[in-house]
Amino acid sequence: MPLEHAILSVLNQQPMSGYDLKKEIDQHIGHFWSTTQSHIYKSLRQLEEDGLVSVEEIQQANRPNRKVYSVTGTGRQELEEWLKTPMECDPVREAWLMQVYFAHPLDNEQIATLFEERIQKMKAQLDRYRRNTPRPADIDLLQMENERARELWQMTVDYGTAYLQFQIAWHERALQKIKALPVSHDDRGPNGNQAL
C-alpha cells in the first residue's frame, strides 16, 4: 500500500514507465523508502486492476516497448484522500531490543560489545546517509518545481539524520548503564554462561 501511494503521487506529477518510476523513487524518497523493480511492476498491475492508473504502450525501435502509466480520475481522488488522512503511528517494534532483553545470560562485557558494535554500525550508516543524500547545492539537479517542494524534501532528509543521531545517543547512554550493571550471579569467571 505505501508503495502504491508513492507511485500514484509520482505519476500525478508526470506520467512515466515502471522503469522510470524506480529511478524517480530511488532519487527522491530513496533515503527513507527503498524499493525494487519487481515490486513496482506488481503494484502497477494492481493499480491498473483497481482503475487508479491507465497504460499507454509506446512502440520503440531497437529497444523494448515502454508502458507509460498515468493517474486516472479515480486515482486522483484516491490520492487526494490519502494525502489528507494522517497516517497511523505504528507501535514500537524493534527486533534488536529482544537481544537486549534476553541478554541476561551474557556477562557485562559481552553485552557491552554488542552495543559497541551496533554503535559503530550506526555511525557508519549515518556517514553513508550524509554522503548519499544530495545536499542543498545539488537540489537544482533534481529539478524541483518550487521552493516548497524543496523544503519538504529537506525535512524528510533531516528526519533521517535526526533519527540516526537519536539511535546513536540512546545506545551510548545504554552502554553506560550496561557497564554499571550488577555482575551476573551466573558468572563463573572466564567460562561463564552456564545458562546457555
Next chain:
Amino acid sequence: MPLEHAILSVLNQQPMSGYDLKKEIDQHIGHFWSTTQSHIYKSLRQLEEDGLVSVEEIQQANRPNRKVYSVTGTGRQELEEWLKTPMECDPVREAWLMQVYFAHPLDNEQIATLFEERIQKMKAQLDRYRRNTPRPADIDLLQMENERARELWQMTVDYGTAYLQFQIAWHERALQKIKALPVSHDDRGPNGNQAL
C-alpha cells in the same frame, strides 16, 4: 525469524506450550514486539522441523492436551550464536514521510493539520505506553530471577518512551517549519489544490 529467536529464548528459561508462550511474550516484550497466536504456532512448527525444539504432548483430562516445547542442544547453540551476533541496523523506512514529501500540493494549513493530528496520536500512544507497561513496583509480580534481568528489561521499556518522545519532538519542530513555509504558488485561495 525474530519471533523464532524470542521463542527460543523464552523456552530456554522454561519449557512451555504455545499458549503459554503467547502470554509470556506479551507480558515481557509486548511493549516492543507484538505477536499473534497463529504466528507462534507456525514458528513452533518451523523450529521443530529444524530440530531446534522438541515437543512433549501432555494428556489432560477435561481440557485440550498441551504440547510442551523445550529447546534442544542444537537450539541452544543457535540461541547462543544469535545472542552474541549484533543485529543489523535497518535503514530508515517511514511510510508517513511519503506524505510529507508528497504534500506540496496541499496548502500550509492542511499540512500543519496533518502534523498536529499525528502529534496528538503520538502523545496518546505515549500515554498508553506509560500506563500499560508495568512500573518498577510491579516488577516483582513478573517474577524476574535477578536484578540484572530487571534492569535489562527496564532498558527496553525506556527505549519506548525515549523513542516516542523523540518522534513527538521532531514533529513539533517540523510543525514550526511547516508554518513558516512559503505559500504555495498553486494556492488560489480557499479553493486551492489545483494540482490534484
Next chain:
DNA sequence: AGCGACATGTAAGCGGTTACATGATTCT
C-alpha cells in the same frame, strides 16, 4: 445463557524481497 480462559490450529492475504529470465544497445 453467555463470556472468558484454556488449547490447538488452518487458510488466505499483505507488503515486500531475492533470484531469475530475456534481449538489444551503447559505452569503456
Next chain:
DNA sequence: AGAATCATGTAACCGCTTACATGTCGCT
C-alpha cells in the same frame, strides 16, 4: 570482450496478520 543502460516481467519465498474453526470448563 564485458559492463551498464534500457525495459519488461515471473516465481518463490519471508515474516507477519486477520479471520475462521473447534471444543471444554468455570464463572457470573
